[in-house]
Amino acid sequence: MELLSVYAGEVTASPLRKDAARNRQRIIEIGRKLVADGTPIQLNEVARAVGVGVATVYRHFPTPQALIEAVAVDGLEALIQAAERAVEQDDPWTAFRDFLVRIVDAQLSDAALSPVLSAPTTALPGTAHLLDQLSSLFTQLFERAEAAGRLAPGITLADMTPLICGIAFSARMHPAVDPQEQAAVGRHYLDVVLNGLRAR
Amino acid sequence: MELLSVYAGEVTASPLRKDAARNRQRIIEIGRKLVADGTPIQLNEVARAVGVGVATVYRHFPTPQALIEAVAVDGLEALIQAAERAVEQDDPWTAFRDFLVRIVDAQLSDAALSPVLSAPTTALPGTAHLLDQLSSLFTQLFERAEAAGRLAPGITLADMTPLICGIAFSARMHPAVDPQEQAAVGRHYLDVVLNGLRAR
DNA sequence: GCACTAAACGGATGAACCATCCGCTTCATT
């Protein structure tokens, strides 16, 4: 019989050996650095940087995408917490808007989030579970705003993810010098879209 | 002394030999097909498909990006014509809006346009000239709309390209089956943004 | 038509990148 165990936010068939867990963490750390620098992730290169054999990296993360997912976990968990706080909010529109501000900002400050939030959930074995949680919380926020009559007619839940990711895309396109300025640009574009989404 | 000559929309140091011009066209044709299918462009593979040596392809297009640019030329020229017609329009807002509809639609129906419109002009030796033309026409459309007081305060010309490309990005993210449906989604997102851009 | 030059061609080739496989090492358990 195999024991089930939870680590790194995932349920798996058996716990990692101590050295393996350590290596995994190191790999994620380097991955985080590369993602932050915008360097394209090459698994062989990651292995060299960690000081570990290639196979070790490939065993933990068969593709660069998988490593990016692992790097994104922290950010996703923070977003889930933010969404949980938002559903506590009394005013539906404020809750909805504040969470959108948060998610746009998060995408701009954490480069690992965009690829995860933009990809079809089916392609994300490592984070599907977190994305489902986030999606379910966001659905509540959306439906409350809708029920309160704050959204323009014709806007559906399915429109929201594309629009949010589009805003982040726009902000990243806009040549901004420092991160702070980029956040401001993202906020500006979000305001435009929110303005367009709102019922009048 | 070298003669200057114009072909394929570019001014160069000397005209292409007939066989070279023919090959160039064939390469672009295959490139167009690949781009349309969403297949990532591999220059060696293009050579094989055209039935020509690799060197021939690399001579004409040193990078996949360069080939994409060449493929995008037709679409860019069509957009320039559309912009020229738009500046003839009497109503500033109609002209502005109709052109935006056009440019979003073009990006969704011609996959070569997005990378060219989204990239920094500096990285586009082959189409910079067309993009400048387009940009200058669009500036007129924007400034007329602005002068007519149709734009919300705080919206600048520099915001427009990112916003437009963001809309196309959003529409491409939205899982749409047929191209017609995708165009409708793009139009929908554009309406949201236009709604947010408009002065009230 | 022929000779000649410069332009263009082709594809062999070495460099770079990728990911697997398997013999060896380390951890955990008794």
Add this chain to the structure above:
DNA sequence: AATGAAGCGGATGGTTCATCCGTTTAGTGC
């Protein structure tokens, strides 16, 4: 301390990339 399972490393074969150079062909002058 013995043992089996889990993990490790890196050599290696496969693939993709892009250059270089010997050969071919188009254009030009006669």
